[in-house]
Amino acid sequence: MHALITGGAGFVGSHLARALLARGDNVSVWDNFHTGREKNLPAATLAMEFHSIDIREVTAANLPNSRFGRFDTIFNLACPASPPHYQKDPIYTWETSVLGVRNMLHIAEAHGARLLHASTSEIYGDPQVHPQGESYWGNVNTVGLRSCYDEGKRAAETLCADFVRTGRVDARLFRIFNTYGEFMHPDDGRVISNFCVAALKGASVPIYGDGEQTRSFCYASDLVAGILALADLPREKYDGPINLGNPGEFTINELVGVLESVTGKKLEIQHFPLPADDPKMRKPIIERAQKILGWSPKVQLEEGLTKTLAYFATEIQ
Amino acid sequence: MHALITGGAGFVGSHLARALLARGDNVSVWDNFHTGREKNLPAATLAMEFHSIDIREVTAANLPNSRFGRFDTIFNLACPASPPHYQKDPIYTWETSVLGVRNMLHIAEAHGARLLHASTSEIYGDPQVHPQGESYWGNVNTVGLRSCYDEGKRAAETLCADFVRTGRVDARLFRIFNTYGEFMHPDDGRVISNFCVAALKGASVPIYGDGEQTRSFCYASDLVAGILALADLPREKYDGPINLGNPGEFTINELVGVLESVTGKKLEIQHFPLPADDPKMRKPIIERAQKILGWSPKVQLEEGLTKTLAYFATEIQ
Numbered sequence: 001m002h003a004l005i006t007g008g009a010g011f012v013g014s015h016l017a018r019a020l021l022a023r024g025d026n027v028s029v030w031d032n033f034h035t036g037r038e039k040n041l042p043a044a045t046l047a048m049e050f051h052s053i054d055i056r057e058v059t060a061a062n063l064p065n066s067r068f069g070r071f072d073t074i075f076n077l078a079c080p081a082s083p084p085h086y087q088k089d090p091i092y093t094w095e096t097s098v099l100g101v102r103n104m105l106h107i108a109e110a111h112g113a114r115l116l117h118a119s120t121s122e123i124y125g126d127p128q129v130h131p132q133g134e135s136y137w138g139n140v141n142t143v144g145l146r147s148c149y150d151e152g153k154r155a156a157e158t159l160c161a162d163f164v165r166t167g168r169v170d171a172r173l174f175r176i177f178n179t180y181g182e183f184m185h186p187d188d189g190r191v192i193s194n195f196c197v198a199a200l201k202g203a204s205v206p207i208y209g210d211g212e213q214t215r216s217f218c219y220a221s222d223l224v225a226g227i228l229a230l231a232d233l234p235r236e237k238y239d240g241p242i243n244l245g246n247p248g249e250f251t252i253n254e255l256v257g258v259l260e261s262v263t264g265k266k267l268e269i270q271h272f273p274l275p276a277d278d279p280k281m282r283k284p285i286i287e288r289a290q291k292i293l294g295w296s297p298k299v300q301l302e303e304g305l306t307k308t309l310a311y312f313a314t315e316i317q
Numbered sequence: 318m319h320a321l322i323t324g325g326a327g328f329v330g331s332h333l334a335r336a337l338l339a340r341g342d343n344v345s346v347w348d349n350f351h352t353g354r355e356k357n358l359p360a361a362t363l364a365m366e367f368h369s370i371d372i373r374e375v376t377a378a379n380l381p382n383s384r385f386g387r388f389d390t391i392f393n394l395a396c397p398a399s400p401p402h403y404q405k406d407p408i409y410t411w412e413t414s415v416l417g418v419r420n421m422l423h424i425a426e427a428h429g430a431r432l433l434h435a436s437t438s439e440i441y442g443d444p445q446v447h448p449q450g451e452s453y454w455g456n457v458n459t460v461g462l463r464s465c466y467d468e469g470k471r472a473a474e475t476l477c478a479d480f481v482r483t484g485r486v487d488a489r490l491f492r493i494f495n496t497y498g499e500f501m502h503p504d505d506g507r508v509i510s511n512f513c514v515a516a517l518k519g520a521s522v523p524i525y526g527d528g529e530q531t532r533s534f535c536y537a538s539d540l541v542a543g544i545l546a547l548a549d550l551p552r553e554k555y556d557g558p559i560n561l562g563n564p565g566e567f568t569i570n571e572l573v574g575v576l577e578s579v580t581g582k583k584l585e586i587q588h589f590p591l592p593a594d595d596p597k598m599r600k601p602i603i604e605r606a607q608k609i610l611g612w613s614p615k616v617q618l619e620e621g622l623t624k625t626l627a628y629f630a631t632e633i634q
Binding site: 143148 | 459
């Protein structure tokens with residue numbers, strides 16, 4: 001099988017590439033290193049090809065030749081995903097999400113490939129129901145600082161759903177909740193990387209607002225197992241977006257406690273104002289993933305944080 | 318002044334073209350007649366040019382020459398807007414909204430033109446607050462039958478807002494609520510055209526659900542006055558999307574009564590099931606338009622319906 005991963009040098013993409021190679025697939029990786037990093041790529045192997053591609057511009061007519069032939073499965077992960085990264089160039093973010101998914105759907109159609117599209121819990125915005133199931137429509141500002149990502153990802157879901165409805169592409173949507181692990185960008189800007197890097201440097205950890213907002217944290221290997229289960233699902237069993245995340249819910253203040261227990265160090269805290277439109281709580285309902293994919297996350301926060309801290313320790317040397 | 322209207326052969330566009338010509342502007346009209354109609358165009362005049370353009374594909378590099386030179390103002394109205402029209406080819410609808418606005422923003426930037434972008438009350442979805450002010454974020458399904466339009470329009474708002482925020486284009490968003498009048502498509506499929514055509518043909522009028530869902534109806538000349546006021550607003554006074562609609566609220570059953578009084582005929586009613594995701598109520602708060610634009614709708618429903626019926630009478634002969 002030949003799998004393409006767009007954004008394959010990013011955090012989730014580089015985990016997925018390793019998992020696909022480990023199970024014997026041929027893997028094409030596309031990335032333009034906007035937020036992805038060359039050092040995230042797996043060791044060179046005959047089973048993998050890398051191409052520098054911007055998915056805003058690639059079409060079925062201008063894509064690079066691959067020695068593995070046409071794609072069987074496309075994992076569309078390319079997009080800046082952390083607020084500081086996606087807000088840095090909001091028009092780029094919007095275009096990567098919106099033009100990117102359109103281009104990848106057309107390529108999937110031309111190749112007869114299955115498309116796995118990375119959506120996000122951000123499509124729920126600042127949710128007014130808690131926890132969030134897939135049938136919740138979300139609470140999203142169309143013209144705010146987060147909109148380039150949130151609305152770009154919402155519009156991408158819509159186009160995928162219409163390609164499915166019109167029978168043109170076997171596209172599947174998964175909504176990623178907060179995920180962490182090795183290969184995260186040290187400047188990712190979200191809470192796990194902020195906290196780990198600060199803890200390792202002996203700096204104070206930044207808390208936005210009172211720290212009572214909650215997040216759920218899924219370890220990368222769990223997320224990848226869910227994505228692969230969805231990729232392997234028989235077509236007739238897919239019937240709409242699926243949440244992939246860990247329903248274990250922690251306040252940011254509780255996360256500090258876990259990190260202190262993992263590091264064995266008391267952490268200093270520095271408070272900052274809550275950014276505009278920041279979600280106050282986010283927690284997935286994963287009953288659909290459990291039922292349809294037979295999937296549940298397995299890695300506890302302490303275990304995942306220990307591995308992640310070890311990774312960041314090598315990153316910030 | 319040189320104004321471009323995309324979708325200028327459509328319902329609202331053809332009203333706007335007449336209003337701009339009447340005040341002495343030069344007008345370029347672009348349309349691909351997907352839902353617009355050649356017969357809607359104003360009488361030929363030296364002050365107007367027509368070009369057959371699909372805004373999904375046009376760029377600053379490939380647009381037609383105009384004898385009026387570069388654009389001062391662009392009114393981006395091109396997009397199927399009634400549910401039967403926009404659902405007929407959802408991918409076309411999504412692309413027209415999303416790729417279209419991107420192309421028009423780039424053209425506006427290249428010409429140094431102001432962009433007036435037609436958004437819609439549909440971005441509020443099936444609202445959970447009533448009536449709807451501009452600060453309401455909406456309740457929209459990302460993967461439903463209406464999503465191609467709703468999410469396409471939401472993503473278009475986002476890109477406009479980011480072009481404004483980054484100082485690249487003086488773009489302004491207005492959210493159109495239900496509008497009616499001459500030049501509506503007889504097969505528009507929304508309630509006013511359905512009812513007028515049925516009443517004129519002596520057929521039964523279709524009511525979806527129990528008819529207690531509400532709509533507000535703005536006459537076309539009122540809407541156009543609001544759009545022009547927004548186009549003329551000094552740049553520093555624009556600070557975000559503006560609702561344009563008539564806050565007069567009628568149930569569908571009440572609309573039948575008004576139509577019976579205007580036609581002097583008792584109408585027969587046929588009931589159909591409510592379509593999926595159909596909004597149960599929709600009514601604009603227009604305080605921002607009143608304050609910022611000094612605009613309010615003036616035409617009463619009886620008066621507007623009388624004119625609209627006269628138009629449809631000539632259409633269905």
